[in-house]
Amino acid sequence: MKKGEIVVKAKYISVDPYMRIQQSALNSWEVPHPLGVVQGSGMAGEIIASNSDTLKIGDWVNCYTGWQQYAIVKDTEVRLLDTKIATVSTSLGILGMPARVAYFGIIEAGKIKTGETVVVSGAAGAVGSTVVQIAKLKGCRVIGIAGSQEKMNFLEQELDVDATINYKENKTQESMVKALKTACPEGVDIYYDNVGGVITDAVIDVVNVGARILVCGQISQYNHALDKPEMGPRFLHKVLYKRITIQGILARDYNDRMPEMISEMGSWVKDGKIKYKETIIQGFEKLPKALSGLFDGENTGKMIVKV
Numbered sequence: 050m051k052k053g054e055i056v057v058k059a060k061y062i063s064v065d066p067y068m069r070i071q072q073s074a075l076n077s078w079e080v081p082h083p084l085g086v087v088q089g090s091g092m093a094g095e096i097i098a099s100n101s102d103t104l105k106i107g108d109w110v111n112c113y114t115g116w117q118q119y120a121i122v123k124d125t126e127v128r129l130l131d132t133k134i135a136t137v138s139t140s141l142g143i144l145g146m147p148a149r150v151a152y153f154g155i156i157e158a159g160k161i162k163t164g165e166t167v168v169v170s171g172a173a174g175a176v177g178s179t180v181v182q183i184a185k186l187k188g189c190r191v192i193g194i195a196g197s198q199e200k201m202n203f204l205e206q207e208l209d210v211d212a213t214i215n216y217k218e219n220k221t222q223e224s225m226v227k228a229l230k231t232a233c234p235e236g237v238d239i240y241y242d243n244v245g246g247v248i249t250d251a252v253i254d255v256v257n258v259g260a261r262i263l264v265c266g267q268i269s270q271y272n273h274a275l276d277k278p279e280m281g282p283r284f285l286h287k288v289l290y291k292r293i294t295i296q297g298i299l300a301r302d303y304n305d306r307m308p309e310m311i312s313e314m315g316s317w318v319k320d321g322k323i324k325y326k327e328t329i330i331q332g333f334e335k336l337p338k339a340l341s342g343l344f345d346g347e348n349t350g351k352m353i354v355k356v
């Protein structure tokens with residue numbers, strides 16, 4: 050080990066929808082993931098050897114070392130975890146990358162204001178379940194879209210979401226528009242989009258003048274429409290009439306502001322103002338299955354593999 054390096058033993062490894070995007074042949078925010086290299090991902094683990102002046106054996110850290118059980122990494126490339134705030138697994142979810150894009154996305158890019166109506170797709174997942182709670186804390190009416198009755202119950206009963214819509218029972222744009230109009234009698238001011246496709250086509254029909262649409266993810270498109278996009282309705286005229294702002298948001302654009310997010314979210318989590326759920330799958334060999342489970346809705350909250 051070189052000076053400043055540590056060895057980290059993985060305890061929790063992340064699976065995230067972006068890993069599917071990396072399998073596309075086309076460039077996205079980066080070049081396609083090459084074959085024959087370790088799948089990149091976040092990991093929370095314990096230091097088992099240290100040649101660092103700042104980190105010692107027994108410290109828990111979060112690092113981006115991918116799907117491997119042990120990693121040698123520089124001490125400057127890890128985040129020391131405060132185990133007094135929450136369990137270390139939260140560094141992959143409610144106090145990690147998904148929370149970062151949720152927090153800065155809805156607050157800064159979304160310019161959320163008290164009293165607004167906020168619709169969130171993929172609402173019971175890692176990002177979505179964080180966004181709905183921040184929007185509730187900011188005094189908004191919040192509508193969550195998810196794919197099962199169990200997830201709708203979770204959103205309404207545990208996260209205090211005002212109304213929910215099951216997109217699997219509203220498969221056409223017309224049916225989704227009807228459900229949205231019932232759930233949002235005053236229209237939609239912010240749409241936090243994790244899913245894309247028909248759900249998004251429908252939300253654009255019911256947004257108010259001056260609405261903000263935050264494109265965080267398009268998971269409905271990742272399995273079949275990355276290399277050859279699925280054609281949808283042409284809606285830019287609606288963007289014109291309603292002066293809608295559509296903005297893409299990427300977690301990595303807020304990397305250097307992690308301490309700011311942890312400071313506020315950490316105290317919300319500690320005080321019980323923000324709740325979190327994790328779907329934890331046991332076993333290193335289950336990583337690929339856990340990843341594909343994201344596309345079958347097998348998780349509520351953050352999907353994590355414990356090794």
Ligand SMILES: NC(=O)c1ccc[n+]([C@@H]2O[C@H](COP(=O)([O-])OP(=O)(O)OC[C@H]3O[C@@H](n4cnc5c(N)ncnc54)[C@H](OP(=O)(O)O)[C@@H]3O)[C@@H](O)[C@H]2O)c1
Pocket residue numbers: 065066067146147150171172173174175176177194195196197200216243244264265266267268269270298299300301343344345346347348349350351352
């Ligand atoms: N921009 C960024 O920096 C950034 C960072 C993190 C995540 N994201 C994006 O944000 C979205 C959510 O990510 P996450 O990590 O929080 O994952 P997640 O929501 O925890 O898990 C994925 C969920 O997506 C839903 N889903 C899967 N296929 C679907 C489909 N065809 N139509 C509708 N819903 C579908 C499933 O829930 P149901 O049971 O409700 O279907 C599933 O549980 C993804 O699109 C991801 O790419 C973006």
